[in-house]
Amino acid sequence: MFKVYGDTLSGNCYKVRLLLALLDLPHEWVHVDILAGQTRTPEFLARNPGGRIPLLEIGEGIHLPESNAILAYLADGTHLLPGERLPRAQVLQWLFFEQYSHEPNIAVARYIIRYLGRPQTHEAALQAKTAPGYAALAVMETHLSGREFFVGERYTIADIALYAYTHVAHEGGFDLGRFPAVTGWLERVGRQPGHVAMDDGGDE
Secondary structure (H helix, E strand, O other): OEEEEEOOOOHHHHHHHHHHHHOOOOEEEEEOOOOOOOOOOHHHHHHOOOOOOOEEEEEOOEEEEOHHHHHHHHHOOOOOOOOOHHHHHHHHHHHHHHHHHHHHHHHHHHHHHHHOOOOHHHHHHHHHHHHHHHHHHHHHHHHHOOOOOOEOOEOOHHHHHHHHHHOOHHHHOOOHHHOHHHHHHHHHHHOOOOOOOOOOOOOO
């Protein structure tokens, strides 16, 4: 059985939990408190020298970090990751976009506000995330105009990866009302069979 080390309120961890629920894969969830330094302990660093969550334990001594790598591993051979060459590459395209252009801005803004309580010492950093965060949402809005999902008109891990932090972007100060195609897509993702909310708990 898989073991996942993570925080249920982290978008990167939520991606993994959502996919596990959609595929009905049995797993054990191990809560890790990043603010308490639990990703920096010798025990955790022995599993993942990068000191980050989520972390998937596949078997004894076999660990896979990085949320989108975990998505690709778990979804391989399922309907959520196309087997065809171009659609599969397009899914990867959006996974890279999510980690390069989306998550560093929208997720960090949310972290400063929700996790840290928006301290004045982080206000400049928070403001610096606003424009690039909106730029990422604008890219998504353009792509989703006239489309149901990100790749091939089918729900894939590209949607899961981008949904995680987009659906809570308002917690980072972003106004999603400016993006009707994105908000429509969020509603479609939320209606998928097996969908679980971020705050449903992670001890299943």
